[in-house]
Amino acid sequence: MGVISYFKKKKDEQNFRTTYEKYYDTIFKRISYLTGDMHAAEDLTQEVFMKLYNSPPDHNNIAAWLNKVSTNISYNYIRDRKIHEGKNEVIYEKEMDNVVSIEEAAINNCEVDLTKKALNILSTRDRMCLLLKFSGYKYSEIAEVIGVDKNSVGTLISRAQTKFKDNYLKLEKRGE
Known part of the structure; x- marks a missing residue:
């Protein structure tokens, strides 16, 4: 069976x-x-x-x-x-x-605040130059928006970056 x-x-x-x-x-x-x-x-x-x-x-x-x-x-x-x-x-x-740790988020928030403060100290034209440049605009477009010759945009951006850096470092040093 x-x-x-x-x-x-x-x-x-x-x-x-x-x-x-x-x-x-x-x-x-x-x-x-x-x-x-x-x-x-x-x-x-x-x-x-x-x-x-x-x-x-x-x-x-x-x-x-x-x-x-x-x-x-x-x-x-x-x-x-x-x-x-x-x-x-x-x-x-x-x-x-x-995942961003709480510490990283706090540092990022401080850097964002510091960046905003440093930008706000700049003149309107310098602030616009930097914001447009780092948003991907071309020199000709930046020149049109801020009302300058396109050949001077590079110099304006370079000077604005230097001013921004100085402002940022001063604010950072003061602990703002």
């Missing part, structure tokens, strides 16, 4: 229970050893025996079948766990790249 008839035709719960009790510890230990996770081993061992109950092998070597199925299930679990952990690491690293 083959295993199929052993479980399927008779639906003999007692024979299944006997097989379960005989091999449960061995299969649990095997899966636990392979996965390194006793909690997962409990679930995976149950899965092995569910497979045995629902789709028993067509031969009588139940021990070999249980070992093969438990090994396959363990390796599938390990592979899936590595994939999941790899995705979590990538997500964590991306999130950490986006």
Whole structure:
């Protein structure tokens, strides 16, 4: 009598229970050893025996079948766990790249405030030159906006940068 008839035709719960009790510890230990996770081993061992109950092998070597199925299930679990952990690491690293510490935020806020103060000290024309230049405008466009010859824009920007730097350093030194 083959295993199929052993479980399927008779639906003999007692024979299944006997097989379960005989091999449960061995299969649990095997899966636990392979996965390194006793909690997962409990679930995976149950899965092995569910497979045995629902789709028993067509031969009588139940021990070999249980070992093969438990090994396959363990390796599938390990592979899936590595994939999941790899995705979590990538997500964590991306999130950490986006996180700004409180200290960095405070420093950034201080620098922004200092920059605004240094810009506000400049004349309107110098401030406009710098803001337009660092917003990506071309010299010809800056010249048109501030009403000067385009050949003098480079000199104006250079002088405005020097004034801005001096103002910034003075404010920084005073602790503003």
